[in-house]
Amino acid sequence: MDALISQLQRQFRDYTISLYQQDFLDDQFTELKKLQDDGSPDFVAEVLSLFFEDCVKLISNMARALDQTTGAVDFNTVGASVHQLKGSSSSVGAKRVKALCVSFKDFCEAQNFQGCVRCLQQVDIEYKTLKTKLQDLFNLEKQIIQAGGIVPQVDIN
């Protein structure tokens, strides 16, 4: 059992580090984890849940605003939604999503329709990818705990 726990802990450590090295996450995610303790054991999951709900809602708003079949493109609405998504991705440490929002905002301000459409597609892919990767990370945590181990603190620096 000890061998299994050690293996899982190693996997968890390596996977966490890879998420930071591949820029899926940044320091703000580390700060988020510091706010979780025995008194609030699901805090990170709760906040991430809010973030992914935000992504769904805001991406839907942007898609509607970029729909040319309904009339002129509403770049103001797109810009407002991008601004919100940039804020919430920054708050949870979703580094790639936040970076995309920066480019997206520039395309909105330039009223570049093709650029906006491309960014929207990329943002959709990125948040879904992040969601899958974080789910994998939380599953590893669960396996460690179920095996009787402790989830290791991972030093990113």
Add this chain to the structure above:
Amino acid sequence: MSEVRDIEQIKPTKTKKILNVLIVDDDAINRRLHARIINLIGGVSQTAENGEEAVILHRDGNASFDLILMDKEMPETDGASATKKLREMKVTSMIIGVTTLADNEEKRAAFMEAGLNHCLAKPLSKENLLPLINHLLDA
């Protein structure tokens, strides 16, 4: 026991008194984050989704918050307008404005002029909020 007290004085982990805090932010994630930070540093909190809600909470004169964390950019009534209205209503709570790193010195100064006690840029953390609150409590 006195060793623990000495350590607390060197690096406090709680505010000098239990604070009743109003968190004003249109972003649900930030409301959750800031509420958690306040909880960890020894406070209790209530939230409002924009400046107008914060003003309405104070209208009947019964609201009594030690501290208001006021986001700058909000729909309906933004942080500066809400702060100005609260000060006109003689609200004496400490008000800390919450800005973004993108806000330049001019924008921060304009927000301060509305009646803030101080400004902090997001993201907030225990490390940046706690010393500021204790400093303002001392003042």
